[in-house]
Amino acid sequence: MPNSTSTPVLPVPRLKGRRLFGNTLDFKKDRLELFQRTFAECGDIGIYTIAGQDCYLVNSIELCHEILIQNGSLFEKTDRFRSFARPLLGDGLLTATNEEHKRNRRLIQPRFRTAVVRHSADITAQVSRAVVAGWKDGDVIDVRREMVRLVLGVVGQNLFSRDILDEANDLGNALTDAIHGFDSQASALIPLTIEWPTPANLRYRKAIERLESTFHAFLAERRALADKPDDWLTLLLECAYDDGTALSDQQIRDEALNMFMPGHETTATALTWSLHLLSRHPECHERLMAESDRVLAGRPATGADLERLPYALQVFKEAMRLYPPVYMFSRQATTDVEVGGHRIPAGASVVFSPYALHRRADYFPDPERFDPDRFESEREAELPRHAYMPFGAGHRVCIGNHHALLGGQVALATLAGQAHLTSVPGPSPVMEPMVTLRPAGNLLMKVTRRSPVPAVPTAPNPSANGATAPRGCPYAH
CATH class of the missing domain: 3.30.43.20 (Uridine Diphospho-n-acetylenolpyruvylglucosamine Reductase; domain 2)
Structure with a gap:
């Protein structure tokens, strides 16, 4: 007050x-x-x-x-x-004033949540399997780079209905340069506007130009289509205020990049830390692989599987407790x-x-310990409200929180079923707190391809692939 x-x-x-x-x-x-x-x-x-x-x-x-x-x-x-x-x-949800945010969020959020539940599990499973298919037994991969590719592939399908895996490295580099530009200005002793021709600003401007040119090309293609695909870009094109006014191209650009840039970066970072933690805690990794084998038995995950993959979600949540991307x-x-x-x-x-x-011992006993069972449903319900805040809180809580949780859960379950990733000898990764909490440099792991233990999974419920989530699914609310 x-x-x-x-x-x-x-x-x-x-x-x-x-x-x-x-x-x-x-x-x-x-x-x-x-x-x-x-x-x-x-x-x-x-x-x-x-x-x-x-x-x-x-x-x-x-x-x-x-x-x-x-x-x-x-x-x-x-x-x-x-x-x-x-x-x-631009003036998307992340940067808008409270008044603008309230108006636009009320317009976008209901349809966005429905779209997440309807499509994202299938898309994430398909893209995850496509990424793993490129890994050979014995390969040493940069997990950070691969998770950026994976999440860019998911966001590309969700937002644009396009396979952008071949462009993922180039777009990922542009996004990294944008993040460095962000951070350079945020932590400067004397903040300089982007117009100043510093090396960081020049890279920032070039990255923005690369991302904008990609978006405007996709938008022009979409406007020319008579039969538009059911994705997030079409959702934005169809949004209209109470008086019938549609979003302008600039507004669509701003909201699309608000979904694309933070949505990719936070989820890719959280998945990277998840895989690092699993490699350092083999008993947790074994438990995740067993859950994937039991439920999926090698097949792609669907929305109907979410409530039967609780440990995958627990791992992802605990990774975001220890290493919250934001x-x-x-x-x-x-x-x-x-x-x-x-x-x-x-x-x-x-x-x-x-x-x-997240490191207050009165909220999370032994806070530095990796313990996915903190997020077992009954224990999670006992956590003090706001003790766990990876997506913020209040009226500006991240609009993509449900999508991030769903994507992390499905990706981890899929990866665990297809490959076993182990750390290679070397120093532990160092946290690099920039716009997000990335690991500094490369995070190398060795791939061991695996065939899931034959099992008879519970048959998926086809009705759960529609516009509602299965009972008990945290994305239904």
Whole structure:
């Protein structure tokens, strides 16, 4: 609620920093450690300083609820985020103001969720099998690169009804350059607009041009078709406001790239960390392979299989707890706000770190341990609300959260049935917190092709391949 002058407020603890730079160099060097240290030294709310700006790190379920749910309308996406994200994402759902977001999300979300349930399981299974088909027994593959290909293939089919696997490496490189451009501006001591001809900005602009040219070519093709395929691009073309006004080409471009860029990056990153964790915990890997063999016996997964593949989903959720792709996000106060007895002034940046939140031992005992059974249905139901927040929370929670969970579940179950991936000798991967929490460099693994143990799987229910999810499926809500 807005602060009252008659109400005493508690001072917000401040993390010590350097005289001129505050905590800017700490943020550039190791922002994950900075978040952990701010929490350890300041508690549930603390201030660190970046380039002269105070950032209020919030790291408790109570304060997350108070800001993102109870007072969500009083916080917008930050001006800084919009300035460096808008050249790529335009005015789509990720960058829109609260008012624009509410209007457009109400238009897009209902049909988007239906489309996810109807198509995504089949598409993810087909693309996953196509990617694995290119792996030979004994190959050493870069798992990060292969998961980017896999998820780009899925997004290409869902969004454009196109097989873009052959273009995946080129598009993946463009997306990587875009992410580096994002991060370069986000962490700069002196933020420069994209017009400044720095090397990072030049790569960022080239990446945007590559992605835009691909999208506009696909859009022109689609508009020329009399019989349009049932995919996300057609969904956007058919969206109309209450007065009958359709989305403009610019709006379609913005929303499509909001689905394409973050949707690919977060899921590919989460799958990469999932496979890394499984390779380091063979008992979990064996359990996943057994589940895949029992349910699928080598056949492609369908929507009807989701409720019979719970362990695949548990693995994916636990990987996103330990390595949340969106490891931080921020909001900007539009007015003076009092939360938890503390005053947050208008214009202040409030930072949330799922990475730090997911490592609170009072929410997740032994938080550094990989334990997919934390997300067994009964144990998951006992978790405090907002303790697990890989997709954010509140009215701006990620619109693609159901699709990401479904895609991760089906991809892991499919990969486990087709190949056994093991780590090759070498150092453990290092986290590289940029726009997402990627592993730095390559993540190499050895492929052992496998034939699933013959089994008699439960027959899939054809009715579950329609517009509704099977009972117990987490994507039905």
